[in-house]
Amino acid sequence: MPAPTEHKTVQARILAYAQEVGWTLVLREEAEKRRDIGDSKLEIGKGSLFFDDLLDAKVREFNPRYAEAEGALLGKFRHLHADIYGNREFVEHIRNRGKFYDPDEKRERDLILIDYDDPGRNVYEVTEEWIFHNGQFGTREDVVFLINGIPVLVIECKNATKDEGIALGIDQIRRYHDETPELMVPQQLFTATDAIGFSYGVTWNTVRRNIFAWKKEDFEPQISQMDADEEDQKSNLRKSAKSAVESPLLGNLERMVKTFCAIPRVLAFLKDYIVFAEKDEELNKYILRQHQTGGVEKVVARALDPARKRGLVWHTQGSGKTFTMIKTAELLFRAPQADKPTILLMIDRNELEDQMLKNLAALGIGNLEHADRISTLNRLLKNDYRGIIVTMIHKFRDMPADINPRSNIYVLIDEAHRTTGGDLGNYLMAGLPNASFIGFTGTPVDKTAYGKGTFKTFGGEDDAGYLHKYSIAESIEDKTTLPLYYQLAPNEMLVPHETLDQEFLSLAEAEGVADIEELNKILERAVNLKNFLKGKQRVRDVAKSVAKHYRENVEPLGYKAFLVGVDREACAHYKKALDEFLPPEYSEVVYTGSNNDSKLLKEFHLDSKAERQIRKSFAKREQFPKILIVTEKLLTGYDAPVLYAMYLDKPMRDHTLLQAIARVNRPYENEAEEMVKPHGFVLDFVGIFDKLEKALAFDSAEINAIVKDIGLLKSLFAAKMADKVPGWLKLIVHHFNDKDVDGLIEHFRDKERRKEFFKEYKEIEMLYEIISPDAFLRPFIDDYTGISKIYEVVRKAYTKRVYVDRAFQKKTNELVQKHIGTSGIGEPGEVMKINEDTVEYIVNRKGGDATKVINLVKSIEKFAEENSDDPFLVAMAERARAVQEQFESRQTGTADALNQLLDEVERNEARKREQAGKGFDGLTYFVFSKIDEAGIQNAEGVSRKIREAFVEFPNWKRSENSLRELRQAVTFAIFAECEELDQVTALVEDLFRILEKGGTA
Template sequence: MPTSGEHKTVQARILEYAEAIDWTFVPREEAEQRRGFDPDVPAADRARNRSLFFDDLLDAKVREFNPRYAEAAGALLGQFRHIRTDIYGNRDFVEQLRNRGTFFDHEENRERDLILIDYDEPSNNVYEVTEEWAFHNGHYGTREDVVFLINGIPVLVIECKNASKDEAIALGVDQIRRYHRETPELFVSQQLFTATDAIGFSYGVSWNLVRRNIFNWKHEAVGQLEAKVNGFCAIPQVLAFLKDYIVFAEKDEELHKYVLRQHQTGAVEATVDRALDAERTRGLVWHTQGSGKTFTMIKTAERLFRAHEADKPTVLLMIDRNELEDQMLKNLAALGLGTLEHASSIARLNRLLRDDYRGIIVTMIHKFRDMPADINTRSNVYVLIDEAHRTTGGDLGNFLMAGLPNATFLGFTGTPVDKTVYGRGTFKTFGCEDDRGYLHKYSIAESIEDGTTLPLYYQLAPNEMLVPHETLDAEFLSLAEAEGVADIEELNKILERAVNLKNFLKGRERIQQVAQFVAEHYRQNVEPLGYKAFLVGVDREACARYKHALDEFLPPEYSEVVYTSSNNDSAALKALHLDPKKERQIRKSFGKLDQYPKILIVTEKLLTGFDAPVLYAMYLDKPMRDHTLLQAIARVNRPFEKEGENGTQEMVKPHGFVLDFVGIFDKLEKALAFDSDEINAIVKDLKLLKVLFQNKMETRAPEYLGLIERNFDDRDVDTLIEHFRDPERRKEFFKEYKEIEMLYEIISPDAFLRPFIDDYGTLSSIFQVVRKAYTRRVQVDRDFQRKTNNLVQEQVGSYGVSGVGDLVEINADTIELIKNKEGGDGTKVINLVKSIEKFADENSDDPYLIAMAERARLVQESFEGRQVSTAEALDALLKEMESNEARKKEQAEKSFDGLTYFVYRSLLDTEIQNAETVSQRIRQAFADHPGWKSSDKALRELRRQVTFAIFAETNDLDRVTAVVDELFSLLARADRI
């Protein structure tokens, strides 16, 4: 049964929906003419000669918006063409799109802002959408499905895929990744992309193709393409992305680009509206940790500062950590804000406020101590307070409110508001003007559902290592002053008085026992997954002891200690002090999979604000509760994905993991003073994963295990090939298996798994057979995770699995060999297709074999879709082999190589005269340009010579174009077989 193409099912509908929301559709032919299409230029050069803009429209809008800009678009386009084709050039273009470029006004002898888009009066802009946006840079060609333009400038591209394709969205993103690699010129101006199959709708920004930064556009009408286009592609939404919600930031000395997600933009809009509300002066934004709260605060500050209604305001960004303060200043500076001050002291902050400074001030919360009352009484003072739950107690809040009596106070918190007196105070201070107690919320459950953060699972250490219940309860959990504890310093003061508790935790024999357990657990459970870990000691002395103990069980380079140093420290503590440069290097190295250390031993530093997605496990040996506990364990909930070649996923972090050596999680309701719904969303017992694994192995696995009746002989393989011929059935199996595999990876090694090992190994072997049979060479993810891979090696060896993957050599004997080979025809079809693909890959300079491999893949697709029978598919492939043998014979008779013969046959098929002579000329042209694959100049000259060699024999431009395009298209695809 024929399947609908991606244009019919997706592309045409997107264009229709875009027109309905006021984008003007420009047909492809008209778009090409407006880009400088010249019908007299050979087709091989047309895409290369096209402009990347609608030049005439851009010229007209620049003249309209900038009447004093004498040079107009001619000079502007020349300037644009010299912008770097990388993320730095893209950042420069964003500045242009935000009207922060300049031009020189000769009449007034001064610089003026260059306006490209009218954000104040959006109706003054021209909004257009077109399709099949083609470009060729002389080496690679790209054709984008749907492109949206504002004033002739492409800003958004949509890649459309057919929903019937496996992993359609992932393939669409991979295609956009390839566009970046091969034609980066397109992504100087293009800022946003989406990939859709009419069901899913993933979006991101150009120059950031990391999977964790590609998001699903959320809409109440789940699965409805029209609703998602109406939301994401709405003109006000696209303008908002361009003007406000694309950000650049440096991390580890590298430039990164991000787009704010819906919960972030929603919070920015809500906080700006509240700040400009004359009637209300309070608001609380509760966004779970790891959901981008820092960028939300930065964009709120920028929006308020630039708002006309704010009338030159003072915006205070109140930070609670030195390291975050430094990062905040860097990110704000990257926004190009000229009026930015760092109040690094109490005196400096007082002076700025007293002198009525207008702009953004970055400072720390404790700088408000002893501030005079009424130091600034303006109402357009906006105070944005990070981790707001820490400012409501003691005198800091009083000094803050008294010093700025008419200011608007906007609190931001990353942890749920607790039910203690501190939590009620937070609601009272910041949430008093909202019925729900907060202005905007993004819960832990929402964050996990969106993939912004990962679920957390915990496991208790063996009983003999846990703190005795009565000691933990008496000296920590039952203390009134420990309720709602908000920061590490406050926690440390409480623990200083817990003498028995600390003595137990730091006992030398116990330290040795825990260190050995940690080392073995890390080696067996965490290191095979590829991730890293924290060991959290109760204090600095405990950290030092753990370092010496761990070094007995692990190589010394595996671990490093990071804690705050003091001049009064003992010799043992000073021996582990780090200078700032060394500490920065350790932090940076820890964030990389392939570098040491693998375990950081910490007690206060890095437990808040440190973001290392490779961190998977936390060995918790410090009593913590409420906000401090949440902030600490949130270090391990950051998503991480490692990509291999061609965007394939090699690693996907499943969740965060906490191994509790204290016993805190045994008293979870007491340790976390939050609503039960929030607690349930925060952490779950690892035992639940065991229950889930057992359930899947007992209910889902038997359906697949029943397919193996003969201990995996060739007939079992034939059964698998036929059973999973249906793509939907395969897709369901792959999904089920990957879920089971991930559970196994997390739980293993564990005695619980012993009864399931044989069945799991068989299931993995089934997956291996089906995967090898039906997936292309470029896969969306790798076959097996590490622990499973070791098991499968043994299991497959015991079964002697064969059949799929037994490739045959492509030669004169292939046909007879295939006919006489044991096994079913379905297996023969699969093996023959893969053999042809491999042969073409090994002879990638032969266009005939590349085309033959593509025809073989089409046969396999028809076979999978049951458009042809198994016998018909095998017959078609055998005929391909016969044709290839006939081709080889004729080619040998003429002493042609593969390239020359392919050109010769193409010329004959299109009835072009003197085919043999012309094909020899073309062969010589290739020989004269040996560097054509790596040199754009050589490729352009080669295409020109090939085109004119054929053109000399015919005036039929279409026929010439067809031959040249097919030849170079096949050769280009050879690199991606």
């Protein structure tokens, strides 16, 4: 039975499903003709990135006054920078914000490229094998979707039988950006699929944490701001897309393609849901995720519903709530039904105002005001300003009633559970009596009186209380945020139960408090509690414990930490105490200073520039500081994914506790260091987590999703060691001698078995790294060391990245190194010289054939790497890898695989003799051997001509023109002896594929 192919099982099916939801298939040959690539495909660099004729026709159809010469617009596009800035400029064009000059009226007009108002006027096409060559590198994209001749979406397809298929597809997308960035300027979206998974993201952002799994959804893709009278025009597009979610019989790939690639959904992504924003002075590109787009569309629909005026949106912290609010404001502002509205974005923190204003300005909204004073806000509302106003809730204090009675005023309130309580909320709602109020919150609404008030204010028009919800549990499942684990400090450091209970947990006024300033007022009255927390000896003991824990448990993992003091004075004392146990550069204090501060507090004042630099440096793994000491600042709104641990020494509860510990739950990945943050961690020096039922007044399901005792990790470690490890240890019967090594190589020859072992071991290793050092681990050390050595053998035998792989986490590595000297372990991975003595050496070498196969492959690879200017060796290494793949998949027996590799070594010795006899250099002989193998006449003469061509164009790897000329010279040299164009083309492609890998100049 034939094996499934990538094209048959994935690519062809995507094309079929795309046609069923409204895309027209353009066959590859027709697409290449329309791009002027030519039949022979020999003219490298020729060919457009667009369907030029269609794009030009649509531009003239949509812009009747457009009078520029044919090709002028395409020329402009070709001169865009091949980077994220050029891509941002192109987004402006496909959002119809580009300009053209109208000579009749002597003014600029908006240039329409895509008709979003009447989508039936656009042309939607899909094609495959989209080739492009910039003269240095070539690219072939699997499936490309085009609107009006503009490529906007690319899908990379992988066979479901391939290991890590989606990861390989995303790696290809990364390669396209690196090698052919010109191609990625107009393209906006990408997906990678193996027919099982379906991951998506935006071009120019291929960081793993910004690539998401598309989830099955029961929705009908919408186009934002849809007018009722447009329904007939769009109904055909909607029907085809809706069919994707109505039938339970649809397969996974079909459902994913028909929802993600539905025309209204793609249009919505292009028009509304791709965002550019600067972070740390660097431009970034993002795509709104499903929960964000769903929230935006729900809020816009509610705001435009004349019958309802309230709504509550809970999107858990770290899930992009700020972008959700910004996009909601923009779409409401642009909605025709809103009829020139006023939108108030109510922010609860000063630092968010700047971020909000910067991001809104980037959207190109002209009508944008910052009401930084009460008088400014009053003036804008009284004068009936139309546009977006960014302000803070306290600017409503003492506002006159009925200052603006219009109904098309939309108030979007951040952290609604804390900003509208008491008089401020009354001023706001009395001043704008007919406005719509939508509350946003990053934490679930609690079960206290505050929570009931929030639901009453915002959630009364929805049966479930929420207009839209993205819970903590959903966020963790989607890996938008990470789970949190906690551990209690030793009893002698914890606050006495009765003190904590009487002065904090049992106080009615502390329930449901969501503002950290209110929390601080409550703590000011907790005299005994604060005296205990700030006791001189205790501060020193806690600092010593923090330093030890950080050095042993956190720093080896490569992460950073917060130490949260009860107030600013505690922070200052902690800094002095920590400096006794850690180098001073390890920690910094960040709090707000005052002119009336004591000498101690003033010692740690920071100006705004220094604070900005500390924030920026802390977010970078390799820079100091490693620990920030804080009490209020940075506990809300500051995101540093490298932050892993929080040392909590400040009593908190409900929203303030959630907001604080959410600092450590941001995903972090560093591919170069093979770091993937497993979760966040809190070490509790107060005892709050010992009273979770009082500390978090939320539904139990939410509490369970938020935090878990680190004891669960110990239980998981013990369970895995009992369940998995004994079977692996049984494979070692000779104290790790060469027979054991050969047995391990044979046992883990099967890819699936090996993959499962690597996965399980890495989970066990991560648990060990997190828990260690701990007396709990003592009974497991011998077995853990044993499986670590097994992992080392198997990894060295089979990993593709032998020379850069990071074998172990730091603590495990130290453990293995400590024991490895006495183990008698014999490992694969011996690198031997490839010469005339290699065959005899291998034959006479002790050990099993499986180990010899692995060692010989690695030796050939290493030899080729060291002699990369010899293309014969580069090709030889390719053939050796193919032998290993057949060996691993059991298509070739061990003895046959070893013989094939020995044949390769002997073949290399024979070619060296023949090459010397003919007086050829490495390049000429390689070309000669390929041409001779192909059965083409006069192989020696052709290879000498090709060598001359390489001499004539020495800069072919750096110059597009040189490469084009060189390829033509090589092609015509072979073509002179062989007129089979397909054979010549295939041979030229194979030659350059090898030559581009090596160092041949």
